[in-house]
Amino acid sequence: MSGRLTRRLGRGLVRGLPLLWLVLFFLVPFVVTLKISFSSPATAQPPYLPVIDWQGGLEGWSEFLQALDFQNYHMIAGDALYRDAALSSLGYAALATAILALIGTPTAYAMARASARWQPILVALVIVPFWTSFLIRIYAWIAVLKPEGLLNGALLKLGLIAGPLPLLDSSVGVLIGLTYAYLPFMVLPLYAVMSRLDPALLEAAADLGAGRARAFATVTLPLALPGLAAGALLCFIPMVGEFIIPDLLGGSDTLMLGRVLWSEFFSNRDWPLASAVAVLLLILIVVPVVLFREAELRREEAAEGRGR
Amino acid sequence: MHAPTPLPAAPLLRIERITKRFAAHTAVDGVSLDLAQGEIVCLLGPSGCGKSTLLRLVAGFEAPDAGTIRLDGADLTALPPHRRPVNMMFQSYALFPHMRVAANIGYGLKGLGLSRREAAERVAGLVKLVRLEGFEARKPDTLSGGQRQRVALARALAREPKILLLDEPLGALDRTLREETQGELRAIQRRLGTSFVVVTHDPEEAMALADRIGVMERGRLVQIGPARDLYERPASRFVAGLLGDVNLIEGRLGPAEPGGLRTVETALGPIRASGEGAAGAAVVVAVRPERLSLGAAAGLPGTLVEATFLGDRIRSRIAMADGSVLRASAALPAPGPVPAVGAAVTVAIPPDSARILPA
Numbered sequence: 001m002s003g004r005l006t007r008r009l010g011r012g013l014v015r016g017l018p019l020l021w022l023v024l025f026f027l028v029p030f031v032v033t034l035k036i037s038f039s040s041p042a043t044a045q046p047p048y049l050p051v052i053d054w055q056g057g058l059e060g061w062s063e064f065l066q067a068l069d070f071q072n073y074h075m076i077a078g079d080a081l082y083r084d085a086a087l088s089s090l091g092y093a094a095l096a097t098a099i100l101a102l103i104g105t106p107t108a109y110a111m112a113r114a115s116a117r118w119q120p121i122l123v124a125l126v127i128v129p130f131w132t133s134f135l136i137r138i139y140a141w142i143a144v145l146k147p148e149g150l151l152n153g154a155l156l157k158l159g160l161i162a163g164p165l166p167l168l169d170s171s172v173g174v175l176i177g178l179t180y181a182y183l184p185f186m187v188l189p190l191y192a193v194m195s196r197l198d199p200a201l202l203e204a205a206a207d208l209g210a211g212r213a214r215a216f217a218t219v220t221l222p223l224a225l226p227g228l229a230a231g232a233l234l235c236f237i238p239m240v241g242e243f244i245i246p247d248l249l250g251g252s253d254t255l256m257l258g259r260v261l262w263s264e265f266f267s268n269r270d271w272p273l274a275s276a277v278a279v280l281l282l283i284l285i286v287v288p289v290v291l292f293r294e295a296e297l298r299r300e301e302a303a304e305g306r307g308r
Numbered sequence: 309m310h311a312p313t314p315l316p317a318a319p320l321l322r323i324e325r326i327t328k329r330f331a332a333h334t335a336v337d338g339v340s341l342d343l344a345q346g347e348i349v350c351l352l353g354p355s356g357c358g359k360s361t362l363l364r365l366v367a368g369f370e371a372p373d374a375g376t377i378r379l380d381g382a383d384l385t386a387l388p389p390h391r392r393p394v395n396m397m398f399q400s401y402a403l404f405p406h407m408r409v410a411a412n413i414g415y416g417l418k419g420l421g422l423s424r425r426e427a428a429e430r431v432a433g434l435v436k437l438v439r440l441e442g443f444e445a446r447k448p449d450t451l452s453g454g455q456r457q458r459v460a461l462a463r464a465l466a467r468e469p470k471i472l473l474l475d476e477p478l479g480a481l482d483r484t485l486r487e488e489t490q491g492e493l494r495a496i497q498r499r500l501g502t503s504f505v506v507v508t509h510d511p512e513e514a515m516a517l518a519d520r521i522g523v524m525e526r527g528r529l530v531q532i533g534p535a536r537d538l539y540e541r542p543a544s545r546f547v548a549g550l551l552g553d554v555n556l557i558e559g560r561l562g563p564a565e566p567g568g569l570r571t572v573e574t575a576l577g578p579i580r581a582s583g584e585g586a587a588g589a590a591v592v593v594a595v596r597p598e599r600l601s602l603g604a605a606a607g608l609p610g611t612l613v614e615a616t617f618l619g620d621r622i623r624s625r626i627a628m629a630d631g632s633v634l635r636a637s638a639a640l641p642a643p644g645p646v647p648a649v650g651a652a653v654t655v656a657i658p659p660d661s662a663r664i665l666p667a
Contacts, residue, residue, distance in 0.1 A: 208416030
């Protein structure tokens with residue numbers, strides 16, 4: 001009797017704690033953001049209207065609700081800047097994800113095929129950059145990418161270029177920064193899947209006449225797709241809203257939602273508009289992810305149904 | 309320069325003094341082995357004896373430290389696995405989990421220069437051969453163990469290899485299925501005429517499948533021959549014990565005699581047996597339990613301590629005068645009355661069934 005009760009309590013805790021965490025640190029802030037996004041800016045503390053008048057009772061509530069409106073969303077919909085920033089953010093994130101997949105897949109494959117002694121060392125090397133602050137690492141790239149920086153200097157010395165390339169303050173700089181910063185998030189899930197592949201499968205492919213390239217394309221890659229999908233999501237989602245990299249490495253014309261959000265919030269002190277941008281950013285990211293998961297689940301179910 | 313003498317009826321596969329070391333451990337130690345066209349050779353031995361490594365050397369997954377592997381006279385030793393005209397059936401089957409049965413079976417057909425239709429026909433033929441009609445569109449994880457085993461076999465046969473290498477092909481199947489599948493495997497092999505090299509740790513499986521059994525012990529091929537030769541004339545205690553139950557009686561070998569039989573002085577008295585060795589050498593006499601005859605007029609005295617009825621035979625244990633125990637097995641119906649436990653019996657060892665082996 002008491003054993004069952006403890007078990008139920010334990011199960012409740014195990015399920016409840018993450019739920020509590022999500023409610024406290026995700027749902028509540030989101031509701032607050034959503035609320036602010038429906039209000040209007042004001043020169044006040046906090047800088048938006050309306051604020052609930054708790055003393056006003058029911059009347060205060062209805063006043064509060066009446067003052068909420070969609071004007072910020074109307075404004076975002078009417079201004080091409082936000083649309084362009086959203087499209088450009090998605091474009092940067094998609095392009096960087098593609099580059100990451102192209103670099104990350106062979107990297108993870110090489111790690112997975114390395115000897116058992118080397119593999120933990122290689123994994124540690126992938127993780128080591130996290131020991132330094134993200135901000136500092138992106139700052140360091142300024143020194144690499146600037147016109148008189150390390151990369152341009154090396155290319156000039158080698159005589160490969162006539163004058164310094166505009167790497168910093170450009171979309172190229174942003175892509176380099178995104179690729180650099182998110183590579184571990186692409187490599188690690190891919191490695192996790194690839195290192196667990198049965199080596200006998202590759203031997204079987206070789207035994208059946210497949211060279212390394214065909215074995216990779218027909219066996220390793222299809223079986224590593226779940227890792228690739230996980231890596232792509234892990235990279236794509238935060239890259240869409242990335243602020244530091246476009247701010248430090250991008251040019252004044254680099255348009256990304258994270259930057260727009262930042263300037264609305266801090267330069268214009270328009271919290272309601274910034275909140276509306278944040279809500280849209282979330283929808284922009286969450287909706288495709290949910291659709292993707294749905295499609296994935298449906299495909300799996302269909303495969304099961306056919307198989308059995 | 310001499311022209312090399314052409315060997316009559318050259319073997320299909322010739323493995324010559326092949327050695328493979330892993331760090332300090334010698335997995336395969338100077339093994340030589342010939343395989344004839346259409347022959348099934350089973351490599352038998354306990355785990356770690358090097359039999360699987362030998363198979364992987366032939367497949368090309370391991371590179372030998374010394375020795376050569378020739379197929380039809382051509383040196384295979386330096387060829388990568390995907391260029392060798394041999395195929396392997398893996399112990400785990402190693403079926404591609406993301407491909408359907410037909411795609412698994414047809415995987416090896418790419419690059420053979422077959423048209424799409426020819427390839428499809430070949431796959432259909434193999435599906436029929438292994439009786440998997442109707443399962444072509446299934447994924448491996450929806451098949452039973454026996455069905456997976458047959459997919460693996462069909463996939464390995466698709467390229468029509470000159471030699472099929474089978475690593476514990478029936479190891480993952482339960483007992484009844486295994487016996488049934490042994491027969492099927494032999495039937496398919498006879499139909500196709502493909503040479504098989506089978507690795508197994510199960511002596512019964514080796515005897516059921518093989519034309520010749522090669523026994524491996526610690527990286528060496530210690531004896532090779534038809535099952536019956538190995539069973540009746542084992543070269544060592546290890547081989548004798550591996551292939552079935554055996555009585556081993558220690559003794560000292562007497563002088564050479566005309567006629568081939570020798571006398572071994574043992575604690576049970578002199579025993580006549582066949583075999584060779586230097587006079588005075590420490591030896592063992594190996595006798596299979598079913599070769600001992602109980603109740604003969606002339607024999608070694610002992611006491612029956614246990615008799616177990618096993619349907620087709622009676623297995624008994626006899627305590628001998630020196631305290632050792634011999635095991636006997638008599639086919640039923642027995643020629644005479646079965647002695648009762650505790651009775652005094654005589655045990656006769658027929659000289660031509662007793663083998664002298666190095667101690």
